[in-house]
Structures are given as structure tokens and as C-alpha cells.
Amino acid sequence: xxxxxxxxxxxxxxxxxxxxxxxxxxxxxxxxxxxxxxxxxxxxxxxxxxxxxxxxxxxxxxxxxxxxxxxxxxxxxxxxxxxxxxxxxxxxxxxxxxxxxxxxxxxxxxxxxxxxxxxxxxxxxxxxxxxxxxxxxxxxxxxxxxxxxxxxxxxxxxxxxxxxxxxxxxxxxxxxxxxxxxxxxxxxxxxxxxxx
Numbered sequence: 001x002x003x004x005x006x007x008x009x010x011x012x013x014x015x016x017x018x019x020x021x022x023x024x025x026x027x028x029x030x031x032x033x034x035x036x037x038x039x040x041x042x043x044x045x046x047x048x049x050x051x052x053x054x055x056x057x058x059x060x061x062x063x064x065x066x067x068x069x070x071x072x073x074x075x076x077x078x079x080x081x082x083x084x085x086x087x088x089x090x091x092x093x094x095x096x097x098x099x100x101x102x103x104x105x106x107x108x109x110x111x112x113x114x115x116x117x118x119x120x121x122x123x124x125x126x127x128x129x130x131x132x133x134x135x136x137x138x139x140x141x142x143x144x145x146x147x148x149x150x151x152x153x154x155x156x157x158x159x160x161x162x163x164x165x166x167x168x169x170x171x172x173x174x175x176x177x178x179x180x181x182x183x184x185x186x187x188x189x190x191x192x193x194x195x196x
Contacts, residue, residue, distance in 0.1 A: 029091045031057055033181060035073055035107065041159030041166065042107055044138050045071070052188035053107070057181035066155055066176060068127075070110045071183040071196055074157055077104050078171050082178060090180060105180060108167055109136075112148075112156030119147035125158070136160050145169040155179070 037051040046053070055073050066072065075082060075090070088094055090102050112118045116127055123140035125132045141162040150156050154173035159165025168174065186194045 025091070025093060028093045029057075029087050033057060033073075033092050034187075035092060035105075037107055040164050041161050042071075042109075043161040043164075045109075045136050045160045046107070046186065050189050051186060051192070053183045054185040054187055055181040056184045066110050066113070066179060066182070068110055068113055072108060072110060072155075072157070073180040073183065074106050074108055074155075074174055075104055075178040075180060076106045076166075076171060076174070077178070078174050081175075087180075106157075106167075107183065108157035108159055108165070110155050111158045111168075112150040112173070114150050114152045114154060116150045116156070117147060118150070118156055120144045134160075137162055139163060143169070148173065153177075 033055045035053050035055055037046040037053060038048050040048055075086070089098075089100070090105055094100075095102055111125060111132070112127060117129070119126050120141065123142065125134070125141065138161040143163065148156065150173045153176055155176055156168040156173045158167045158169065183196050185196065186192055
């Protein structure tokens with residue numbers, strides 16, 4: 001009798017393990033993900049030494065609107081439409097399992113929303129003719145950019161380290177649907193734990 005129960009217990013245990021794995025994958029694709037910050041474009045907010053952030057995905061999946069100043073993970077390919085397959089493949093868990101490096105996934109700050117006019121003047125960004133007060137940026141911006149009006153359904157993103165960031169100044173405004181999620185928490189290093 002015990003020999004019959006062993007395969008049943010093993011099968012039951014495997015079903016539970018499979019359920020946990022599938023649930024973890026679904027949570028990481030549709031609800032919450034973690035990302036390593038490994039470049040200088042968001043300094044001083046995030047340095048590239050071991051910063052790990054928690055990203056909340058739901059607002060943008062459910063057609064929520066981004067807000068000015070949100071720190072987001074964004075697909076930097078302006079001409080591609082994101083699909084459910086992209087969501088799975090760009091998930092950090094799937095990327096890790098497939099040994100993929102998602103260089104098109106950037107962490108940036110939302111600077112312009114649909115209808116905003118952005119322009120550069122004397123080292124600063126102006127939004128709708130009002131100079132942005134940006135205590136989070138690293139130094140005065142040196143590189144000029146042509147004035148732009150953010151189209152409907154798009155956002156204009158920039159790194160906080162304006163002089164060392166690839167962003168909408170080079171690739172243009174990005175569709176809101178390219179936003180993977182909003183950063184809600186930096187949890188590593190522990191001495192820099194911070195909510196956003």
C-alpha cells in the first residue's frame with residue numbers, strides 16, 4: 001500500500017511545484033518584476049553599482065496613464081508594437097532562463113506627456129514654456145535638442161544624467177504601450193532603500 005502512495009505523493013508534489021512555478025512566472029510577467037540598473041544614464045538617482053529596483057507593471061497594462069516624473073522601464077524600440085510574447089520574453093525571469101540580454105529595455109524618467117511642448121534653453125528643459133525644476137538631475141545639460149510636441153499616445157523620456165543618456169532626444173517620443181512598468185522601490189543596496 002505504501003508503494004502505491006509514493007508515486008501519488010510525488011505526483012502531487014510535482015503538481016504543486018509546477019503550480020508555484022507558473023504562478024511565479026505570471027506574477028513576474030504581469031504584476032511585479034525586478035531589474036538591475038547597470039548604466040550611468042540615471043545617475044545620481046541610481047548608480048550602476050548594484051542598484052536593483054522593483055517595477056510595478058499593472059497600471060500601464062490596464063491602460064493607466066503615466067505621470068510626469070515617473071521612473072519607468074521602457075522598450076526603446078519606437079517602431080515596434082509590443083505583444084504578449086514581448087512581455088514574456090522581456091520578463092527578467094525568462095531572460096535569465098534564456099540567457100538573453102534585453103538591451104532595448106531602458107530605465108528612464110517621463111519628462112513629457114501627450115501634448116506637451118519640450119524645448120532646450122540655456123542648459124535646461126522647458127515644458128510648455130515653464131523651466132523644469134529637476135533636483136534629481138546630474139549637472140546642467142550640454143546637448144541641445146530641437147523643440148518637440150509629444151504626440152498623442154506617446155511619452156518623452158530622459159535619463160537623469162542628461163549628458164550621458166540615450167533617450168527620446170535621439171529616438172523620439174515612445175508609445176505609452178512601450179512602457180513595461182513603473183519603478184516603485186529601490187531595494188538594493190539596502191542602505192539606499194527608497195520608494196518612488
